[in-house]
Amino acid sequence: MFLPRNQRHTFTPLPSRRNLLSATETDAKAREPTRIKNRCESMARTIILVFMSLCEWTDLLDPRPRAEAEACPISRGANIPLAELPKRMHELPAKGNVVKVCDLGVLAGDTVMLLEERGHRCAIVPFEYEYGFQSPQRHSGGDEKALDGVMWRSVATMPRYRLWEPNSFLMSVVREVRPGDAIDLGCGSGRDAVALADQGWQVTAVDILPDALDKGKDLLRRYAPASVGKVRWQACDIALFDAPAESADLVVCNLFFDPRATEIAASALRPGGLFVCETFTETHRREHNSPQEKRVVSREALERHPSLTIAHWSEGWSSDRHLARIVARKL
Ligand SMILES: C[S@@+](CC[C@H](N)C(=O)[O-])C[C@H]1O[C@@H](n2cnc3c(N)ncnc32)[C@H](O)[C@@H]1O
Numbered sequence: 001m002f003l004p005r006n007q008r009h010t011f012t013p014l015p016s017r018r019n020l021l022s023a024t025e026t027d028a029k030a031r032e033p034t035r036i037k038n039r040c041e042s043m044a045r046t047i048i049l050v051f052m053s054l055c056e057w058t059d060l061l062d063p064r065p066r067a068e069a070e071a072c073p074i075s076r077g078a079n080i081p082l083a084e085l086p087k088r089m090h091e092l093p094a095k096g097n098v099v100k101v102c103d104l105g106v107l108a109g110d111t112v113m114l115l116e117e118r119g120h121r122c123a124i125v126p127f128e129y130e131y132g133f134q135s136p137q138r139h140s141g142g143d144e145k146a147l148d149g150v151m152w153r154s155v156a157t158m159p160r161y162r163l164w165e166p167n168s169f170l171m172s173v174v175r176e177v178r179p180g181d182a183i184d185l186g187c188g189s190g191r192d193a194v195a196l197a198d199q200g201w202q203v204t205a206v207d208i209l210p211d212a213l214d215k216g217k218d219l220l221r222r223y224a225p226a227s228v229g230k231v232r233w234q235a236c237d238i239a240l241f242d243a244p245a246e247s248a249d250l251v252v253c254n255l256f257f258d259p260r261a262t263e264i265a266a267s268a269l270r271p272g273g274l275f276v277c278e279t280f281t282e283t284h285r286r287e288h289n290s291p292q293e294k295r296v297v298s299r300e301a302l303e304r305h306p307s308l309t310i311a312h313w314s315e316g317w318s319s320d321r322h323l324a325r326i327v328a329r330k331l
Pocket of ligand 1: 186192206256
């Protein structure tokens with residue numbers, strides 16, 4: 001270790017034999033808070049694990065090779081083989097949420113190591129094999145609603161469980177809306193575009209990064225293969241993106257914002273169409289010094305817009321993000 005010049009060559013004298021005992025006692029006292037902290041942490045971990053194993057609705061990561069996973073499925077196991085995981089990180093929960101990895105011994109350990117290296121929080125959890133498993137149809141009984149109403153689980157050829165989630169605010173808004181034409185601005189790896197297409201929307205998904213769109217296409221193929229034709233992926237800077245006037249019923253802009261998004265919504269939406277965002281606020285920018293000023297949404301600017309009216313606006317912290325949830329309607 002490199003030490004500053006004035007600290008080099010200074011040695012702490014070894015304690016004498018008589019002092020050794022008191023030094024050990026002092027050490028023990030000094031270590032006490034750490035020991036209590038460690039014990040609390042371990043108790044908290046145990047409580048979380050017990051809680052998570054009780055959460056039947058949360059799916060588990062099954063990192064076994066595909067053939068093995070298909071031959072002997074794990075109850076609520078979403079199979080992403082460890083060898084494929086580096087290329088399929090977009091199928092995981094958003095960072096900050098715990099990835100629950102099935103306790104498969106060394107394989108689970110290797111999986112956790114890889115995920116933690118890439119900034120994911122993980123827990124190794126107990127699991128059960130599916131009792132009497134025969135086929136996906138048998139499992140769902142052919143009834144889409146039997147699987148939590150998550151329709152993309154009903155197609156026999158696709159994964160029955162998934163670890164990623166579309167934006168929950170967006171999903172709560174569109175639940176009440178008849179599917180039509182949607183534009184997803186800054187769509188990233190396509191979680192919202194895929195979920196919308198699966199619910200019957202025709203989606204134009206726009207992102208500046210072609211790599212992100214490739215991941216979106218992959219997500220669509222795997223989780224909503226019947227809807228592959230429903231998404232048009234467009235690699236484009238939002239500054240250059242144009243949509244025909246009054247051609248959309250929904251414009252989405254999640255975890256990304258640009259004043260141009262408001263202009264696209266104002267022009268592309270049909271009367272009554274919705275502009276839905278969950279995005280960063282000025283409060284977030286002040287706290288984290290990011291994103292840039294023009295990337296945060298302003299309520300005043302939206303209120304002043306002549307062709308949009310705010311139907312919903314709420315703000316709050318969600319873990320370390322301060323986000324605004326907005327629904328604006330085209331007049
Ligand atoms: C944090 S991600 C959000 C992705 C997605 N909306 C979601 O909620 O999962 C922001 C996305 O905006 C895209 N983006 C950034 N600047 C952009 C621009 N000028 N035009 C289009 N997309 C842009 C990024 O490439 C990135 O995929």
